[in-house]
Amino acid sequence: MKRRSFLKGLAAAGVVLPTGAWFPSCSADKPEGLSWDFDKVIDRFGSWSIKYGRLEDLGEKGSTKLSMWIADMDFMTDPLVSKALRDRVDNYVLGYTRTPVEFLDSVVSWEKRMHGYDVAREWVAPCPGVIASLNQAYLTFTEPGDTIVLQTPVYDHFRIYIEKMGRIPVENPLIEENGHYRMDFDGLERIFEEGSKVLVLCNPQNPVGILWDKETLSTLAGICERHGVMVFSDEIHSDLTLRGRKHIPFCSVSEAAARVGLIFGSPTKSFNFAGLSGTAWCIIPDREKREKLLGTLEKSKLDEPSIMSLTATIAAYSHEPVWLDAVKEYIQGNLDLVYDFFKDNDLGIKAVMPEASFLIWLDCRSLGLSQAELMSRFSDDAGIILNDGISYGTGGEGFVRMNVGCPRSVVEEALSRIRKTFG
Numbered sequence: 076m077k078r079r080s081f082l083k084g085l086a087a088a089g090v091v092l093p094t095g096a097w098f099p100s101c102s103a104d105k106p107e108g109l110s111w112d113f114d115k116v117i118d119r120f121g122s123w124s125i126k127y128g129r130l131e132d133l134g135e136k137g138s139t140k141l142s143m144w145i146a147d148m149d150f151m152t153d154p155l156v157s158k159a160l161r162d163r164v165d166n167y168v169l170g171y172t173r174t175p176v177e178f179l180d181s182v183v184s185w186e187k188r189m190h191g192y193d194v195a196r197e198w199v200a201p202c203p204g205v206i207a208s209l210n211q212a213y214l215t216f217t218e219p220g221d222t223i224v225l226q227t228p229v230y231d232h233f234r235i236y237i238e239k240m241g242r243i244p245v246e247n248p249l250i251e252e253n254g255h256y257r258m259d260f261d262g263l264e265r266i267f268e269e270g271s272k273v274l275v276l277c278n279p280q281n282p283v284g285i286l287w288d289k290e291t292l293s294t295l296a297g298i299c300e301r302h303g304v305m306v307f308s309d310e311i312h313s314d315l316t317l318r319g320r321k322h323i324p325f326c327s328v329s330e331a332a333a334r335v336g337l338i339f340g341s342p343t344k345s346f347n348f349a350g351l352s353g354t355a356w357c358i359i360p361d362r363e364k365r366e367k368l369l370g371t372l373e374k375s376k377l378d379e380p381s382i383m384s385l386t387a388t389i390a391a392y393s394h395e396p397v398w399l400d401a402v403k404e405y406i407q408g409n410l411d412l413v414y415d416f417f418k419d420n421d422l423g424i425k426a427v428m429p430e431a432s433f434l435i436w437l438d439c440r441s442l443g444l445s446q447a448e449l450m451s452r453f454s455d456d457a458g459i460i461l462n463d464g465i466s467y468g469t470g471g472e473g474f475v476r477m478n479v480g481c482p483r484s485v486v487e488e489a490l491s492r493i494r495k496t497f498g
């Protein structure tokens with residue numbers, strides 16, 4: 076039987092067939108009927124969430140606490156992403172899957188539209204999660220016992236996994252002045268003279284919320300190149316820029332940056348689907364470095380993302396960022412509430428307003444508490460689970476990180492509890 080009449084027969088029998096396009100087609104506009112409600116409190120207990128699992132483990136004691144720590148949001152994902160996932164499950168065979176060119180093109184087009192960065196398709200590759208990919212990059216470009224430089228306070232999983240990979244994290248703390256942070260270039264020069272091969276850059280910086288400017292990034296690239304140091308730039312928070320600010324991709328700032336830099340990114344933070352692991356990508360302009368890392372991924376069979384992560388990424392990146400703009404505006408409202416609350420209430424706590432993302436860094440140093448006391452006041456007295464500043468390395472003592480990617484009513488409740496506890 077000819078293929079066409081075979082397919083016709085199936086259709087006549089009521090069998091649903093794919094559209095024929097490799098990926099279900101998506102329009103650039105928000106389809107009618109799709110909506111979101113960021114105010115809605117969604118019960119995540121019992122949903123396998125890590126954020127709420129910590130409360131579940133506390134049993135009765137955890138049930139009234141607010142979970143404002145690990146960096147995912149309490150919102151449903153962009154309805155266009157869930158629609159694409161549903162279409163895929165309903166209409167396609169979930170067999171072994173190769174990465175389609177649409178995935179690479181969606182990253183290229185997204186970087187151009189969002190960040191004005193011209194990326195060649197061959198620079199892009201799918202990656203397992205950002206941390207898993209950084210780990211593979213440590214294995215590829217460094218030896219056991221080598222040092223890797225971090226500018227603290229910075230995302231704690233960098234240090235944790237550098238150590239698990241048998242490498243040694245070395246801190247070059249950021250310089251803080253009145254809530255403003257900058258890189259310590261003299262410190263870097265000193266450390267590099269002792270022979271590090273890699274610096275991990277957090278761009279934008281979590282937990283401090285900084286969008287690094289072009290001058291800082293070009294200076295960093297120049298110093299690194301002079302010392303033969305590669306820069307692994309984690310840009311996972313880059314789409315969550317606030318108040319119309321611009322993110323600058325590290326490799327875009329200069330030829331030196333393109334030579335020394337590897338960018339790792341992912342839509343999982345911005346579109347809130349971190350549970351779809353294996354959803355990340357890298358941009359590596361330098362051919363030799365790219366081929367080396369991709370060789371490592373291929374050898375470990377880490378070069379085949381799941382059909383769901385491919386579908387979600389393409390869906391997220393193939394539309395105008397209507398949902399993303401809306402969620403950012405909502406996040407900004409939450410951040411303003413927290414910032415103004417601490418400005419207007421003299422509780423001994425100051426908020427550092429982030430330039431990107433839904434995490435706010437709270438400076439509690441003037442309370443004069445030990446870190447253990449501070450965490451206990453938030454967790455046991457106020458009933459709010461936050462991230463401990465000290466986990467982010469030197470410069471984190473006396474701080475906590477609060478996640479406001481949640482309904483406004485939760486933020487209001489947290490602030491009311493904080494007033495009672497610290498007032």
Ligand SMILES: Cc1ncc(COP(=O)(O)O)c(C=O)c1O
Pocket residue numbers: 145146203204205206207230277281309311312341343349354355
């Ligand atoms: C800066 C940064 N990088 C990476 C991650 C985790 O990325 P992945 O889940 O892709 O490993 C996080 C999560 O909080 C993060 O804040």
